[in-house]
Amino acid sequence: xxxxxxxxxxxxxxxxxxxxxxxxxxxxxxxxxxxxxxxxxxxxxxxxxxxxxxxxxxxxxxxxxxxxxxxxxxxxxxxxxxxxxxxxxxxxxxxxxxxxxxxxxxxxxxxxxxxxxxxxxxxxxxxxxxxxxxxxxxxxxxxx
Numbered sequence: 001x002x003x004x005x006x007x008x009x010x011x012x013x014x015x016x017x018x019x020x021x022x023x024x025x026x027x028x029x030x031x032x033x034x035x036x037x038x039x040x041x042x043x044x045x046x047x048x049x050x051x052x053x054x055x056x057x058x059x060x061x062x063x064x065x066x067x068x069x070x071x072x073x074x075x076x077x078x079x080x081x082x083x084x085x086x087x088x089x090x091x092x093x094x095x096x097x098x099x100x101x102x103x104x105x106x107x108x109x110x111x112x113x114x115x116x117x118x119x120x121x122x123x124x125x126x127x128x129x130x131x132x133x134x135x136x137x138x139x140x141x142x143x144x
Contacts, residue, residue: 012105014075016042016141018084021067029061032111034099035073038143040073040082041096043136060136062086073141080143087138101129111128 009015014033017026033042044062065071069083087096104125112120115128 003084004117009075009112011076012103012107013039014042014073015073016061016084017074018061018064019070021066021140023065026072027061027064029059032100033073033141034103035075035077036095036099039095040141040143041087041099042139042141043100043132044139045132045136048135051138058114058137062139065095065139071141073143080141081139082143084139091139092099096140097130100133100138101126123126140141 002091009030010086012032012034014031016030016031016033017028019025020027031042033040035041044059046059050057065084066086068083070084071084072078073082104122108125108129109120112125112128116124118124
């Protein structure tokens, strides 16, 4: 999906660019991201079997972010530099959960078709987002 979304990501999606921790080469990844003011929230997803068998396993972009939190985020209204961090505090988790789980964009309906059976509905999409939030790694990007 990256080539399709790189030019102008739809609402609720973006292209996150981190710096490779070993190579120093920019690495881009399509992500679901919700912007709230000078913050952008996203979740590093984990496949269900990994969340259970290897809860410490993470995607390469998370390892890159941990090594160098400076990132670039391209979303519908522009490209922004920022610093990305895993969310740990309760107030920040609550804000991130509300932003990620309660927000539904038109593109989410198509994504829901890929993951859940039946006709996509707002409640199904929110349930899917809650599942991703609960099993994934919530991240905040403080935009410059």
